[in-house]
Amino acid sequence: MSSRTSAPASIFILTGAGISAESGVETFRDKGGIWSKVRLEDVATPEAFMRDPEKVQAFYNARRASLKEVAPNPAHRALAKLEADYAGTVTLVTQNIDDLHERAGCRDVIHMHGELLIAFCAACGAREPAREALSPQDVCPRCGKVGTMRPDVVWFGEMPYHLDRILAALGEADLFVSIGTSGAVYPAAGFVAEAKRAGIETLELNLEPTEGSFQFDEARHGLASVLVPAFVE
Ligand code: BJW
Incomplete structure (x- = not known):
């Protein structure tokens, strides 16, 4: 060292x-960072996911897709x-x-x-790889519930x-x-x-x-x- x-x-x-x-x-708090373009309350809280899952999934789907372009x-x-x-x-x-x-x-x-490339079922806790886009219509492969699969990331207010x-x-x-x-x-x-x-x-x-x-x-x-x-x- x-x-x-x-x-x-x-x-x-x-x-x-x-x-x-x-x-x-992208970083979060630098000039032009993520939180200057989108309110964290709209995409990075459990409440946001309950209120507008389409918006939250779209936010993370875009970031997941852009991961393929970086090294x-x-x-x-x-x-x-x-x-x-x-x-x-x-x-x-x-x-x-x-x-x-x-x-x-x-x-x-x-x-x-957490990790962007993992999906997590908010109902039963199942985890599975998430290489492609997630959707509020997704079905959990373990418990069969619809709309519970989310990115396995830690939002504000979560442990x-x-x-x-x-x-x-x-x-x-x-x-x-x-x-x-x-x-x-x-x-x-x-x-x-x-x-x-x-x-x-x-x-x-x-x-x-x-x-x-x-x-x-x-x-x-x-x-x-x-x-x-x-x-x-
Ligand atoms: C460069 C560079 C280059 C640029 N080279 N450098 C007190 C105690 C405990 C909790 C709290 C508390 N007060 C408030 C809370 C609650 C809350 C919190 O912290 N709020 C604050 C806003 C005040 N925390 C939580 O809710 C957390 N959970 C929790 O506390 O549970 C209860 C608990 C209690 C007690 C003990 C333990 C637990 C959960 C926080 C979840 C954060 N989630 C996010 C989004 C989800 C994932 C995602 O979408 O990606 O995680 S927020 C976002 O910020 C993301 C990041 O991981 C996180 C940190 O950001 P980071 O990495 O620091 O990025 P930036 O952009 O802020 O900084 C980048 C830096 O890089 C800059 O300084 C640049 O200068 C630099 N840089 N280019 C070198 N080339």
Whole structure:
């Protein structure tokens, strides 16, 4: 790891939309980002899905379709290399619902906000691959209900996935690295404070300073495609 004298035994990495930005995936809160075009209350809450499933499915269908047009960038590839080569433990937690970490070669990615390429039945909990568009007319292959299949993503007001595993790994880490996230959404936004409380070293890699930058021991600003490979080398 650059600028370190002894490598840490356990690295906890949190990624956000910024790591996929240079692949062509839209971020949420940057100028021209997703939340400047659509109200999150209309597409990213369970209430929105109940009120207007067509609109919510169309929003995610468009994002799923555009995933086919993008590819991992050097930042995703650098983290895959780190996971493969590092002698200690690497825990990779992403808030992203894309599959670019996996396509770069990462084997163990914890998707705390779910995955766009999985469909989930709100009635019985069945999960199945979702490579194509979902529709409010879809039938759950397990329970047979109509209109209950939704993208397996975590909306506002829902509990993020794998929190027990995530918090356990954070508690055992020596270094917390936050990459390409504005730190606007909890509970992920609270991980840096959690790390500080536990005496863990903290590093932010982001295009620009965030509201939470002051909480990190060190913050480096620039493109993820430059900062992340430099960090890994
Ligand atoms: C670059 C770059 C380049 C650009 N290189 N960098 C306090 C405690 C707990 C909960 C709450 C709380 N206060 C409020 C809440 C509730 C709520 C919340 O946080 N609201 C806030 C708005 C205040 N949270 C929830 O509802 C969550 N659930 C929950 O809290 O359950 C109860 C609970 C309680 C206590 C403990 C545990 C649980 C669920 C949140 C679900 C978020 N869902 C979304 C959408 C669904 C998936 C999808 O459609 O994709 O997830 S919202 C959206 O934001 C998406 C993202 O994963 C998430 C984070 O965004 P991210 O990744 O940070 O993107 P941006 O755009 O904000 O930032 C990008 C950054 O990249 C920028 O800084 C750029 O500068 C940078 N960048 N290009 C490097 N090339």
